[in-house]
Amino acid sequence: MASDTLADAARADAEISGLDALEIAGRQKTTTRAVTIWASTWPKLAALAIAVGAWQVVVWAEVWPSYSLPGPGTVWQELVRQAGGAQLWDGLATTLRRAAVGYVFSVGVGLLLGLAVARFRVLRAAIGSMITALQTMPSIAWFPLAILLFELSEEAIFFVVVLGAAPSIANGVISGVDYVPPLLQRAGRNLGARGLNLYRYVIAPAALPAIVAGLKQGWAFSWRSLMAGELIVVGISQTSLGAQLTYARELADAPWLLSTMIVILVVGLGVDAAFGAADQAIRRRWGVLDQTGQ
Amino acid sequence: MTSTKTTPRSATGSVALHGVTKVYGQGEHAVLALDGVSLDVAPGEFVCLVGASGCGKSTLLNLVAGLDRVSGGRIELGDGVNPGLMFQESALFPWLTVEGNVDVPLKLRRLPRAQRRERVAELLRTVHLAEFGRKRPHQLSGGMRQRVALARTLALDTPVLLMDEPFGALDAMTRDILHDELERIWTERKLTVLFVTHNVREAARLADRIILLSSRPGRIIYSTPVDVPRPRRIDSPEIGSIAAEVTGRLRTEVGRHGQ
Numbered sequence: 395m396a397s398d399t400l401a402d403a404a405r406a407d408a409e410i411s412g413l414d415a416l417e418i419a420g421r422q423k424t425t426t427r428a429v430t431i432w433a434s435t436w437p438k439l440a441a442l443a444i445a446v447g448a449w450q451v452v453v454w455a456e457v458w459p460s461y462s463l464p465g466p467g468t469v470w471q472e473l474v475r476q477a478g479g480a481q482l483w484d485g486l487a488t489t490l491r492r493a494a495v496g497y498v499f500s501v502g503v504g505l506l507l508g509l510a511v512a513r514f515r516v517l518r519a520a521i522g523s524m525i526t527a528l529q530t531m532p533s534i535a536w537f538p539l540a541i542l543l544f545e546l547s548e549e550a551i552f553f554v555v556v557l558g559a560a561p562s563i564a565n566g567v568i569s570g571v572d573y574v575p576p577l578l579q580r581a582g583r584n585l586g587a588r589g590l591n592l593y594r595y596v597i598a599p600a601a602l603p604a605i606v607a608g609l610k611q612g613w614a615f616s617w618r619s620l621m622a623g624e625l626i627v628v629g630i631s632q633t634s635l636g637a638q639l640t641y642a643r644e645l646a647d648a649p650w651l652l653s654t655m656i657v658i659l660v661v662g663l664g665v666d667a668a669f670g671a672a673d674q675a676i677r678r679r680w681g682v683l684d685q686t687g688q
Numbered sequence: 689m690t691s692t693k694t695t696p697r698s699a700t701g702s703v704a705l706h707g708v709t710k711v712y713g714q715g716e717h718a719v720l721a722l723d724g725v726s727l728d729v730a731p732g733e734f735v736c737l738v739g740a741s742g743c744g745k746s747t748l749l750n751l752v753a754g755l756d757r758v759s760g761g762r763i764e765l766g767d768g769v770n771p772g773l774m775f776q777e778s779a780l781f782p783w784l785t786v787e788g789n790v791d792v793p794l795k796l797r798r799l800p801r802a803q804r805r806e807r808v809a810e811l812l813r814t815v816h817l818a819e820f821g822r823k824r825p826h827q828l829s830g831g832m833r834q835r836v837a838l839a840r841t842l843a844l845d846t847p848v849l850l851m852d853e854p855f856g857a858l859d860a861m862t863r864d865i866l867h868d869e870l871e872r873i874w875t876e877r878k879l880t881v882l883f884v885t886h887n888v889r890e891a892a893r894l895a896d897r898i899i900l901l902s903s904r905p906g907r908i909i910y911s912t913p914v915d916v917p918r919p920r921r922i923d924s925p926e927i928g929s930i931a932a933e934v935t936g937r938l939r940t941e942v943g944r945h946g947q
Contacts, residue, residue, distance in 0.1 A: 407816065414829070414831075585841075
């Protein structure tokens with residue numbers, strides 16, 4: 395266009411960048427990292443203080459004798475003493491090893507199963523609802539069968555952990571793939587992503603938030619199944635955390651019992667927090683937090 | 689009943705539809721979306737398709753883009769041409785940055801990394817977003833997202849651009865500026881554009897030729913060239929009178945469904 399002079403072009407550029415500047419103004423966040431961390435930390439600390447306080451009040455009220463329910467101070471001393479010895483760490487190592495092996499295997503099974511069901515209609519019709527049914531089955535109900543099949547062994551625990559965790563993970567994958575926006579798939583196909591490339595460039599990343607949610611839920615299930623298993627399947631040579639709970643009860647050693655419970659709680663919370671952080675990071679990248687959280 | 693042919697015979701950049709028919713569903717519930725649509729778009733031509741709801745405008749673009757199959761007739765594109773498609777929503781991938789989004793078609797074409805980086809920078813300059821490459825789509829305004837989507841589509845290096853109400857969700861000011869932008873890019877790159885809109889003024893502002901489609905089933909009922917020299921303004925009297933003429937015919941068509 396001959397009439398499109400340089401001055402015209404410069405004016406158009408100025409208009410565009412002016413409009414851009416106006417439209418994205420106020421979208422930048424100003425809070426610092428420290429403020430964000432403190433804002434999410436203090437309510438947790440306050441809740442913890444209230445819980446410990448309530449515990450102490452119950453102890454002072456002498457509802458139960460102190461050999462059944464010791465106070466926070468006694469349990470803390472026991473915890474410190476345990477932390478200085480090898481027993482707690484051996485138990486923790488055994489339990490975490492079982493958790494890791496069982497969970498990693500569950501992730502493999504869950505991802506493959508989920509992808510297969512999401513992809514093939516026949517499989518979905520055949521076992522889609524069965525996966526959900528498996529998820530509703532309390533894992534402890536599997537133990538009698540597991541013990542019949544594998545006796546009181548590591549394999550029995552492993553069996554139940556995988557049955558507890560894999561369906562949740564598979565369900566996460568299935569719903570993730572199901573809810574990939576069709577518009578994104580059409581855009582991806584138009585950009586040249588067909589077949590496997592469509593999975594790599596569009597479906598997998600789009601399904602990631604739901605998959606992470608499934609992984610998180612799968613962890614919660616596998617951790618619970620593992621604890622149930624360790625309580626029931628005692629008597630294997632190693633002293634896992636669950637076995638220590640059982641021994642502590644048999645010896646009526648309440649401080650040991652409660653300090654072990656605290657360790658179990660902390661491990662569960664720690665892993666949950668890691669998943670939470672991954673979830674937050676994904677949602678921040680996607681901009682979901684900005685749309686709903688402000 | 690299906691004869692889906694995108695026969696590569698005609699000149700690069702041209703789009704030819706021969707009696708294209710599209711039926712959704714089967715038996716009693718079958719819906720005829722497009723009924724014998726024939727249309728020749730010359731290379732470098734800007735054609736706007738206008739119609740009321742249910743005229744199959746989007747269906748037509750999907751067929752030309754190869755995302756759906758024709759039920760009858762055929763569509764001819766240039767040799768090896770894969771038209772680029774833009775939607776009312778930007779359809780950007782939220783997990784990628786602006787740069788990452790523009791890079792996707794280049795990656796899929798397996799261009800070497802250095803070349804890709806250069807192309808991405810060049811394309812972002814073209815849509816005036818050079819400084820925004822590291823942002824994520826949610827950090828941009830609607831108009832900016834559509835420009836990223838345009839850059840991503842241009843990364844396909846295709847001579848044919850299909851646009852499905854791409855500015856429908858934008859405010860008037862932004863839309864005006866994007867009209868100028870699109871017109872500039874269309875001229876520079878000698879693109880063939882098939883542009884769907886229900887905004888008749890927008891069609892008159894942009895098009896070399898306006899095609900009016902009827903509703904249920906979609907048929908071409910009117911076609912008019914827009915002989916107004918560019919650059920044009922959307923509020924000029926010439927554009928206004930063409931828009932009035934097309935709007936009149938569109939209303940007659942809508943009224944036909946009222947009885």
